[in-house]
Amino acid sequence: MMKRKWIILALVLIVPAMLFTVSCAKKTVSTEPSTTDTAADDAARQAELEKQAELDRQRQLEEERLAAERAEQLKAEAVTRDLAMAKNRFLNENIYFDFDKSVLSYQAQELLKEKAMWMRANPDASVVVEGHCDERGTNAYNLALGERRAESAKTFLVNLGISGARMTTISYGEERPLDMGHNEEAWAKNRRATFVIE
Amino acid sequence: MIFNRWIVLWSVFLMLLPASVSAARYNYIDISNPFLRKTPIAVPVFKVPAQDPAAIRTAESAARRLAYYLEFTGYFTISDPGAFLEDPQAMDITGAGIRYRNWTVIGAEMLVTGGVEIHDGEAQFELRLFDTVKQKMLVGKRYRGKPDDYNRVARRFCSEVVFAVTGSRGFFDSKLAFVSNGTGHKEIYLCDFDGSNVRQFTRHNSISLFPDWSSDGRWIAYTTYANKRPRIRMQHVKEKRWSGIDKPGLQAVAAWVPGQFKLAASLSFSGDLEIYLLTGNGKVIKRLTNSVGIDGEPTWAPDGKRLAFVSRRAGNPQIYILDTVSGRVQRLTFEGRYNTQPSWSPKGDRIAYSAMKSGVIDIFTIDPENGEAVQLTENQGSNEAPTWSPDGSLIAFSSTREGKSRIYVMTAYGTDQRRLLTLPGEQTNPKWSPNIVTP
Numbered sequence: 001m002m003k004r005k006w007i008i009l010a011l012v013l014i015v016p017a018m019l020f021t022v023s024c025a026k027k028t029v030s031t032e033p034s035t036t037d038t039a040a041d042d043a044a045r046q047a048e049l050e051k052q053a054e055l056d057r058q059r060q061l062e063e064e065r066l067a068a069e070r071a072e073q074l075k076a077e078a079v080t081r082d083l084a085m086a087k088n089r090f091l092n093e094n095i096y097f098d099f100d101k102s103v104l105s106y107q108a109q110e111l112l113k114e115k116a117m118w119m120r121a122n123p124d125a126s127v128v129v130e131g132h133c134d135e136r137g138t139n140a141y142n143l144a145l146g147e148r149r150a151e152s153a154k155t156f157l158v159n160l161g162i163s164g165a166r167m168t169t170i171s172y173g174e175e176r177p178l179d180m181g182h183n184e185e186a187w188a189k190n191r192r193a194t195f196v197i198e
Numbered sequence: 199m200i201f202n203r204w205i206v207l208w209s210v211f212l213m214l215l216p217a218s219v220s221a222a223r224y225n226y227i228d229i230s231n232p233f234l235r236k237t238p239i240a241v242p243v244f245k246v247p248a249q250d251p252a253a254i255r256t257a258e259s260a261a262r263r264l265a266y267y268l269e270f271t272g273y274f275t276i277s278d279p280g281a282f283l284e285d286p287q288a289m290d291i292t293g294a295g296i297r298y299r300n301w302t303v304i305g306a307e308m309l310v311t312g313g314v315e316i317h318d319g320e321a322q323f324e325l326r327l328f329d330t331v332k333q334k335m336l337v338g339k340r341y342r343g344k345p346d347d348y349n350r351v352a353r354r355f356c357s358e359v360v361f362a363v364t365g366s367r368g369f370f371d372s373k374l375a376f377v378s379n380g381t382g383h384k385e386i387y388l389c390d391f392d393g394s395n396v397r398q399f400t401r402h403n404s405i406s407l408f409p410d411w412s413s414d415g416r417w418i419a420y421t422t423y424a425n426k427r428p429r430i431r432m433q434h435v436k437e438k439r440w441s442g443i444d445k446p447g448l449q450a451v452a453a454w455v456p457g458q459f460k461l462a463a464s465l466s467f468s469g470d471l472e473i474y475l476l477t478g479n480g481k482v483i484k485r486l487t488n489s490v491g492i493d494g495e496p497t498w499a500p501d502g503k504r505l506a507f508v509s510r511r512a513g514n515p516q517i518y519i520l521d522t523v524s525g526r527v528q529r530l531t532f533e534g535r536y537n538t539q540p541s542w543s544p545k546g547d548r549i550a551y552s553a554m555k556s557g558v559i560d561i562f563t564i565d566p567e568n569g570e571a572v573q574l575t576e577n578q579g580s581n582e583a584p585t586w587s588p589d590g591s592l593i594a595f596s597s598t599r600e601g602k603s604r605i606y607v608m609t610a611y612g613t614d615q616r617r618l619l620t621l622p623g624e625q626t627n628p629k630w631s632p633n634i635v636t637p
Contacts, residue, residue, distance in 0.1 A: 032271070070489065100514060100536070138582055139626070140408060140451045141508060141515050141538040142470050143421075143428065144464065144492040145450040146603055169466075170427055171448050175405050 046117045090118040094192040095153050100137070102148035104156055112153060113197060116160040126198040132178075134187035137173055146171030153193040168174050168198075208626075232364065232591075233272045233609040238305045240277040240330075241265040242286035244312030244323070252345065256321060257314040259431070260348035264310060264325075267356040267370065272394055272592065272609040273363065277306040288517075292302075293326065293335045301330040308336075310359070321345040325355045336362045360589075369587040373631045374594060375399065375409035375418055376605055380623030386420055388435075391587065391621035391630070408460075408627055412454040415634035417478065419452035419461055430463055432478055443480040453496040453505075454478075462486060462505060464494035474505055475522075486522060495550070497542045499566070506530065506540040506549050506566070517551055520561060520565060530569055538581055542566070544632075545590035547608070551581050561595055563610070574612030583626060586610070588633035594618060596626045 093115075095108040104112065119125060131150030133142035149170035158164045179186035204516040240265055245255035250252035268274045274454040283300040290296050291311035302308050313324040321344060327337040337358045353370040359370035372391045377384050386409045402424035409420040412432075419569045420582045421431045430449040444450055449468035454461045464471050473496050475483040487493040492510040499505070505520045514535040520527050531537040535556035543549065548563040559580040564571040575581035579598035585592055594607045594625040600617070608615040619625070 126289075137536065137554060138538045138552060138559065140495050141492070143407075143448065143450050146496045147450075147466050147471060148492060151466075169447070171407075174409075 022036060023064070044148045079195045084158060084168075086118050090115055090195055092195065094189075094194050095149075096188065097193070098188070099134070099191065100145065102131075102145065102152045104152055108153075109156065112156045113160065116157050116162055119157065119166065120186070126166045128196045128198055129167055129168065129169045130194045133174045134172050134190040134191055135177060135182070136187065137174070143171050143173035145174075145175045149191075149193045151170055183184050201487050210632070230582055231611050233611050233613045236275040237311065237363070238272060238277050239273065239274045239308040240279075240281060240282065240286065240301055240304070240306035241268065241310045242279065242289070244314045244325075245289070245291050245316050246328055248454070248541045250316065253314050253316045253321075256316065256345040257312065259312065260323065260352055261310075261312060263352035264312075264356055267352055267392070268310075268359065271356070271360055271368065272614045273360070274308075276305060281587055288480050290323070291326065291337075292482065293328065296328060298328070298330045298333045298583050307635050308363075310355075316345055317407050322348065323355075325351075327359050364589075364591070365588040367633055368589050369630070369633050372588050372633045373415075374585075374605070374618070374628050375411065375631065376596075376625050376628040377407055377409070377422075378623050378625045379619055380621055382623075386418065387621075387625075389619060394424045396619065396621065399435075408451045409629045410454055411629060411631040412461075412478070413456050415632050417454070417519050419454060419463075421450055421452070423628065430480075432461070441479045443482075444455065445478060445482070451495050453498055456498055456500050456502045458502060462496040464507075465497070473505070473520075482616070486520060487527075489634055495539060497540045499542050500546045504542075504566075506542055508538045508540065516614060517549070517564075530564060530566065531571070532569070533571065541586060543586045543590040543610070544588050547590075550584035550586065550593055551582065561593070561612075563593075573613070574608065575615070578615075581606075583628060585628050587630050594628045596628060 030074045129150040131146035133146050154169055175191040179189045202623050206298045218227045220262045232410050241261050243261045246253035246257050253589040264275045268377040269276055281304045291313050311326045323398050326341050328335050355518045356369040357368050369391050373388050375388050378387050380393050380402050383403045384405045386406050386444045388399050402422055404423045406422040416435055421428050428448050430443050430452050431440050437626055445465050445467040450463050450464045452463040461476055462473055464473050471492050473487045473493050474485050489511045495504050495508040503523050509516050511519050515538050517537050518527050518529050519529040532552050539552045541550045549566050550563045552559045552561050559582050560575045561584045562571045581597045583596055584593045584595045592607055596603050597606045603626050605625045605628045
């Protein structure tokens with residue numbers, strides 16, 4: 001179909017072009033004694049025109065191919081960006097807990113579902129689930145509490161079908177606060193489980 | 199000075215230690231609270247042979263050191279030398295010629311006399327303790343050594359004095375382990391009982407926490423992130439030897455069993471934190487607790503059979519006692535919603551712990567039999583991690599009362615609170631050693 005259209009288009013272009021070329025050629029030719037017969041001339045011109053049309057067609061095709069390629073590339077970039085964003089979210093979006101608690105809130109569970117999706121999409125990744133506490137309370141108890149927090153996040157993912165063998169837990173208790181402040185805002189940020197890719 | 203209550207308490211103590219020496223002589227200190235009324239004691243400069251300047255220096259240093267150690271115990275108040283009626287260099291020191299009235303008149307109920315002689319670089323110290331009220335000698339000791347050994351002599355003799363008046367050997371051969379972050383990393387440090395002779399014990403450039411001494415004083419178990427994961431190490435105090443526990447997961451606070459090369463520690467390898475009994479080389483002997491949730495921070499009764507620990511089984515951290523023979527568990531603390539860091543007194547009669555109320559942590563002691571608790575710190579920052587001196591007379595702890603967390607010491611009744619040492623960074627998790635000079 002396309003080919004036929006092209007041929008029609010080429011003819012539409014070629015006929016006037018032929019007339020033009022003829023008139024032009026005549027001028028150049030007239031300076032020299034005419035030795036060739038007009039039939040041969042016409043055939044050559046015809047061939048030249050066809051060649052030109054073919055080149056145009058090729059150029060058009062090339063442009064189309066490039067455009068498609070660019071679109072493809074943009075799409076790939078977007079996918080990579082999405083993947084990177086997903087990975088970033090996986091690593092940087094923490095699970096937060098209430099004081100002296102290791103139970104998962106609704107938000108924590110939603111976030112963990114997202115993390116499970118990422119782990120399904122990245123079946124080769126092994127992760128460390130870190131459990132942390134705020135500075136309040138005593139450090140030995142907080143070490144145990146941090147372990148509980150990491151364990152409860154891990155257990156939730158296992159229940160979503162992620163292999164427990166891909167996850168280890170580590171508690172830092174109150175030893176590695178994110179926010180060094182001594183107020184509820186800082187404490188809330190520090191009572192967390194974070195994910196690290198091994 | 200003689201209290202009827204004391205006799206009752208002593209008979210209890212004798213039941214615990216049937217082989218103990220006859221203690222009926224030691225009626226000088228009220229055991230129920232010996233720190234409420236301190237015994238005034240006079241420590242005149244020790245006597246030296248006429249005009250021996252070297253001996254005078256040693257005698258002065260030794261007497262000053264002895265007075266410092268006596269005061270450190272919390273049992274004594276040192277009589278003002280300006281009030282003395284006797285000339286220390288002229289008085290009798292052997293007992294026969296002591297004018298007791300000249301001491302009782304200035305309020306000194308006890309008197310330490312000393313003599314120092316130095317011959318060919320060898321010093322001889324002759325030290326005596328007198329009861330000026332009863333007019334009799336309680337302790338008489340002779341020590342030989344270098345003149346510079348006066349510090350050790352003072353400690354030895356002070357230990358004798360404490361034994362004579364309390365029936366207990368005191369803590370003069372003990373040390374403390376603690377955590378300090380002065381290097382930018384939490385490392386374990388050691389010091390003498392009075393905060394002197396500080397030395398760094400670990401160099402992991404990591405996080406190291408919760409030191410605990412074996413009862414022969416040769417090993418310290420602690421938790422460290424030296425190999426990334428929180429693991430317990432049993433490390434020799436003097437030699438470059440250590441062993442670990444080959445179990446995954448969290449390995450938290452360790453507690454050596456009194457008199458044995460075994461320890462309790464909470465491990466999470468089963469998926470849940472439980473307390474286990476382990477050999478000193480880190481092999482699991484058996485599991486001691488069995489309840490879902492946090493079980494940790496074990497501390498042994500001196501009998502090595504009962505174990506106090508922290509559990510969240512009731513919904514918030516409380517202290518429980520496990521009888522490892524019968525397996526029975528009893529809840530000990532019911533006040534408040536955050537009771538942690540139990541530390542069983544080496545005398546067995548109290549458990550110190552810390553309780554948090556409205557974000558502030560304070561130290562309490564509780565009777566393990568009837569659950570009656572006494573608050574020892576109040577309104578002075580957060581006070582944490584109590585640990586008993588080996589004779590059960592003092593408690594060291596960390597406090598933020600001056601801003602940064604530092605190590606303090608107080609009597610078992612909460613009196614005489616004072617800072618033990620000043621170091622760069624913050625100090626936490628003190629742990630008192632047994633009363634043993636580490637070989």
